[in-house]
Amino acid sequence: MTQSRFIPSSILVDVELPEPAPLSPDLVDLLASLRIVLVGWYAVPEQTSPQQARDQFEGEAEAALAPIAQAFEDAGAEVDTHLVFTPNQFDTLSRISTEHDCDAVLIPGTMKHLHRVLVPLRGLHNARRIAPFVADLVQDGTTDVTLLHVQEEDETDDAAREHVLEPVRDMMTARGIDAGIIQFEMVASDDPAGTIVDRADNYDVVVLGETQPSIREILFGSVPGAIAKAARTPVIVVRHFDEAVASATRATQA
């Protein structure tokens, strides 16, 4: 197993219970090389004690969550399953992603097959987190990866290639990826989000970094949410490197 040389990256996958939206089998296969932190959340209104909801609905919630966990396990993933009764799913997802130090968060979408992955990059600041994650994702070598750099005003193609794209490619090859599957693309644009949305249609999944630290921003609003909505492509948001530290600090201060 090539993966055994590394601890695979982890991704947080959340489903709403008791009636989870179906995850497409190809998406499950795509994520199978990763550690899956599967969170089934059951929303409880404030009028109801979460404990009371658990007393009554735990059985059916477990029954709804189990097949999803099973599907990931059958595909070969390592799965860590959580069932949570919560008045606020953002609190829950944020807590769990910090506790388990998740590298990324999935925004599900429809996916038929996996041939092309789009990885938009803006500078190198988050690349140390994104590159190994994408490498883990495409370990089987059958997928093309496009590293897309959206350039700032006075940046030249050469500079972008040298300072962003090549270092990211090198980080990926260092993790066992064949350089042949990686393509470069550079584009100058005033509207990075729009550019990414336009291109996302031609890809099967988008992996991008997120500088906004809050899970609420990731799932609602912000660039990744807009892309997921506009392109209906699954989006994987690689979390900001400092987030775990930042959240932990916030938790102790709160």
Add this chain to the structure above:
Amino acid sequence: MSEPPPDTEALPPESPTETTDTGELERTLGLPQALAIGTGTMVGAGIFVFPGLAAGQAGPAAMLSFAIGAVIALLVALPTSELATAMPESGGGYYFISRGLGPLLGCMVGVGQWLGLVFASAFYLMGFGYYLADIVRVTGLADGAPVVAVALGTGALLTGVSITGTKNTGDLQNWIVACLLVILAGFLGHGSLDVLGVFGREQVPEAFFPYGTMPVFTTAALIFTSYLGFAQIATMAGEIKDPARNLPLSMVGSVVLVGALYVLTIFISTSLLGSEQLAGLGETAIVNVARALFGTFGAAAILTGGLLATLSSANASILSSSRSIYALSRDDFVPDQVQRINRRFRTPHMALLLTGGPILALLLYGRVEVLAEVASLLHLFMYGLMCLALLVLRRGEHDWYDPDFECPGYPVVPIVGGVASFGIVAFMNPLSILLGVGILALSAGWFYVYARDVTLPEMSS
């Protein structure tokens, strides 16, 4: 003959993966939210309903009555904090007492907690009715509105919304409390300076004890409803983040905060208008105090505040009451059906109806003072027993009893707190005592008829 059936021994040991509590419960309430629950539940009564009634009974010495209430509440809040950090479970006082003092007293407290909050909600809704009637009168829409009818309609609406509402109002509650504190800070801050003569105003000269010292205690018994919110924080102990820190801070903090606001309110009100005039103004006397200080703008601000405060107090009490019913039902003291959650709205509709229904019945009766005192009495019974439960649990040296917060001043604080809780009841109006004791007797009767065989689950550490 005495041999066990052969297959008994052949049964495999229980599978280690089989767990009953795999679902996690998210704790979502931080310190500000917990403070808002306590403050939001309390502030409606003490400032917006009682000043006129209290000043009418005790004169400026009503300040002392509110201070006595605050001291008793603090003496109970400290032991409650210890119990809540040792048992951070839904149910609050009911849970501590049933585990500390046994099922009979537990059942009585649980029923008392449910009905105590029903009486309190009815009281807040009457307050709301008076405020709405006042607004209707001030704005000239009509000569006034029928207070009881308004309270009934609002009570029915609140119950309906809490059953069907899917939008969480937690944030709204926080904003309401923040708004109220801003209004009150302006009102009380400016009012204090004004009364102290900074702006050259003359006070209404008055003796501190115009009616003697006895009314100080009867008034303390009457207004104790103003301090019923802190224990509601304990009923949500299972939902509070970092309970070891946030439970004691929010309970003690909210009592200190509202206590200070109450004393200041009485000080300003009696200095400005005098007790006799306040008494004549009744439930909404504070509006006239604001008018005297700030004119129409002040009156409008306080009217708005009064509406918000009484409504949020009533709403918080209804939600809290339904959690008490759940706690009773979980332990089989009442039929299982009442804790059922509605599949569509995911709300405990039976428990909410069992709170809303009796509230409407009480509103038809509608005597504010009696509603307030019965609510207080049922809570004070629980407070006294919580202090006792602390003494019993500490002496019991149970393995599972390991509080993160230890009540300071043990054993003096819980002993004095317990004695004071029971003692203040003696100063209530005889009708209130009769009703309160009657309810407790009925709940004891219920225990012997329905629940005497209940065994509570073993505590584990």
